[in-house]
Amino acid sequence: MRVKLPHFQDKVSVVLSDDTDEELNNLPLESTNTKSTTEDEKFSLALNYNQDKSKDRLMNYRLGISGGDIFARAKHKRRFDISEKQSFLFEPSLYYYLNDGLGAKLLLEYDYQLSKKSQFRINYSIRGSAEFSGIRWKHGFYKLKQINDTTASVLSLQAEGERNGARGFVVDQYTLGYRYRFNALRDWLYFEIEPFLEFPEQENYKVTPGIALRIEGYFNKG
Template sequence: MQKKHLVYLSCFLLISVTFITFQSNAAQDQNMDSERQIEKPSKQPKRPVINTLEQEHWSQEVHDTIANSVYQSATWFDSFFTDIDSQQIEPKATAKIRFGWIPKARNLAEFDSRFRLKVKLPHFKDKMSLILSDEDDVEDSQLPLDGIGTRPEINDESFAAALRYVVEKESDSLIDTRIGISGGDIFAKVRQRHLYTFNEKHGVKVEPSTYYFLDDGLGAKLFLEYNYQHDEKSQYRINYSIRGSQSFSGIRWKHGFYYLNQLDKNTASVTGLQVEGERNGEYGFFTDKYTLSYRYRFNALQKWLYFEVEPFLEWSKDDSYTTTPGIALRIEGFFSKK
């Protein structure tokens, strides 16, 4: 019964955020209409520079609308943790939205959409933040390497709404906790991360985590990664992860081999080979899928807008490991307002 009340409370919070955002936008539109009616025609001639700005108006308007909505929602949520009479500290909110079309030889109608909203709560000295996301944990400063969709890390429904609290954070270590809802199930998670560097060329990341779901039970994951900085613009990366849970038998694993190359300040590429499977389960050891891909990523039109083209080859157990070619086309936007 307690779980049911928590689910209803979380849904109420999300609906309230959306309602307040729409209400605020509507009020702004009404004020703008009033100002247009009162404003008198200007006798000064029109400036010709307006025509040069119209080319970027549509994209900048989209960015400002989303950024303002995210910011208003962040301010509303953060106000619950402070006295109304006290001085309001402006929160920091960031959002990432991605749309993609991934046609394959056996499925031409596969579409992918991802979003991530992160709100830092300043009244907790930026140690606590609200995260709404439907993708795996990715650092804000890092490019997610799993371009082609892989098996979900925790459950089939990956959407999560969680409060994140940073227990300890240093330049080479991190301990944080999360509590929230993922796939309709309440969960709690503890994660620890350590970074080791050698000779400014070699880097190692060790990241163990433990999580508990009310329905699925206890689970754990270990993520290991090695980076070799070949030169200023290229890097080799190898990572390996294993995870187990009471919700399924066996241990699921995933390897990744990548070559990252920065072509120029606005363009980069990632060549990758991913292998994932399971061991010690009902069917013993097996490889679920191989994926070979080349991702070309570039920034265009606006500094917050990115495009990706990723041709790939896939060998899946479900398709008897026959070669399945495909291509992923994506557009990704980053929105923030401090």
């Protein structure tokens, strides 16, 4: 949930989320809850400030609490149009968690518009932190499709791992998924069904099937 503060010309807002917005290891199109867990859900509350915001540029600052840890983050977004069908996103960020220390992340994205309703996307991120040794990396390959005005799908293949750590270069997991999203019952109500296959290193890359179901409400004051 995001609440804008109008006296600051929509530059400042208060953000309350289920902590997915602060999950630094996730890619933009990644589903965050496909892995089963017995841990308590984490929440974050933050003061968000946007500077130099435009169609292809954004400087963002955030200060708040996430998972019981106080954090500060600065993130820069810059999008470049290569042609009518191609674009490139450059997004470096610097963050500091009181318990985990200083860290940095770089996200790169390449988009190719296959048609008016279909797009191919590649995401790549690397992340380093005082919290761990080595560098965490993640690749994502996506085929986005708008089926109609109320329905869309995302076919995805992701790989993640570590390099320059104690074990050198290693792939932790591959994930293949298909997300089907549709609007039903109310204009603001969205449903998602996502079957997926995981191939984790800890299981010798044996296939682990699963399915994620989500309901999302989207409210926007026009």
